[in-house]
Amino acid sequence: MGERFGQRLGVIALHVVVISGALLTVLPIAFMIYSSFKTTTEIFTLPPWLPPAEWSFKNYETLLTGWHFPYWYANSIIYAAVVTVFVLFFCSLAGFAFAKYFFRGKNFLFIILIGSTMIPFQLILIPLFILMSRIDWVNHPASMIIPWMAPAFGIFLMRQYIQAVPSELMESARIDGASEFRIYAQVIVPLVRPGLTTLAILTFLGSWNSYIWPLMVLRGNEVITLPVGIATMRSQATASQIPYGEMMAAATLVSLPVIALFLMLQRYFISGLTIGAVKG
């Protein structure tokens, strides 16, 4: 009886700890949405949990009409979507080659591939920027797309998925006279849709949330992305009247769609993150 009571208490404690931590985690996001309905003055009024005097979408209206926000949004979507399409194609193709072919130098090439996943790109930030300015890609969409079209991580991910496809399917397609590319397009691709979905989510998110690179290579309100745009809202305003209300509306509009996407496709997202960790 006593032991069972102790066990019950343990289960209750577990729930209390887990749930309060979870609430604490989403608190800043809730606070962001909450603040997006307040005026900037109200945001900086004690107590911070006081509701706005008037619930209104005024911040959202100003954001859409008074700033280049719609441009930033469109730019972010376009860069992220285009880069995702290329990544899906190039990574699945290369992942296919590494998973299903034997060729000279394969091991060596694979070591280069894996090695390159471990070097953060920030380390070549300045020389890469110099290169961009030499080839006139500063302020050009190409700088947001072309260098990022075939990430090693994505190739590794697709290789893991494609290895699970039975090789007999390829063999029988080959006997039927299919070209290697047709085997890829018609046998492999339809069978690794979950892998492609995973890679698409990770790539889109990475591009959507990236900050330092677009901050360097993009200039002007018509070409910058959302994170850069939101950060410039602060510098474009005078110090005394930084539009925090509108910035919270912008932060909400940047975050909520990807959070919704994540909640819908959580399974794919998590398998993509952990495939390197547990399977090696």
Add this chain to the structure above:
Amino acid sequence: MAQAAMTRGREARESGGFQQHKLAPYAFISPFYVLFAFFFLAPSLIALVLSLFRWDGINDPRFVLARNYGRLLSDKVFAQAATNTAIYAIASLLIVLPLALVLAVLLNAKSLRFSNVWRAMYFTPVVTSTVAITLVFQILYNRDTGLLNAPLIYLGLEPIYWLGDRSWAKVAIIILIAWRSTGLLTIYFLAGLQSIPEELYEAASIDGASMLQKFFRITIPMLRPIILFVSIIVLLSSIQIFDEPQILTQGGPANSTMSVVQYLYERGYTRLRLGFASAVGTVLFATVFILSLLQLQWYGVFRKED
């Protein structure tokens, strides 16, 4: 007869497709290597050469041998940025990593109801834009009206100057990093926990082991490879920290939160000291290279256990 003809036909097709079969994989992997050579290898080599020059991007580069490196190693701001980055890394290893490990064990508990809901809540920060959430934290950290100080103010205590005090500003960055990365590390540990055989815990229960004993005697030893893997991930991502201090404090007050990448950005991009920034990049590259070799070593560990 018919069968022999078929075999011959197949052979003919196979030898016809032989070349294609051999060349196809090279064609398939070539986009990566072309992009790698052009946008990664070439800039790396440029950086190596440029680190020996003084160059502002406009006038002719001037050869200065190793003077950039000498200046870098004696630069107080660089020392500070390196120290700050090390503090972020150590805080992540000593606070965020154990927190994520415990959280993963709790989320993995069988008696936990609606586990998927709580998991989703914990994972949300992983996908949230750093820039967006950092601006939110800026409001939360406000000295006079922020949510974190509000209880202190109402209790009549001295509010904390989160973003204006050299030490508290670092704490503010670390809290933000913890908020952003705990969920991600938890995902790794949860995946690792799935690979521990249930029988181990059952056997321990029969032997009368307590929860804590099971955690230290089974969970931790079994997760050792994952803990090592996550440690390296933490170190590598700490070296990359830029968004948080850039938005929250601009590296201030008095460079007390400046990260190494921020230093690199500021010297190379803002001040256009391209040769000097390349030297910074090269030193970092060497550091990361050593860490990566360690990681490769551990990847080997993973493979054997698979």
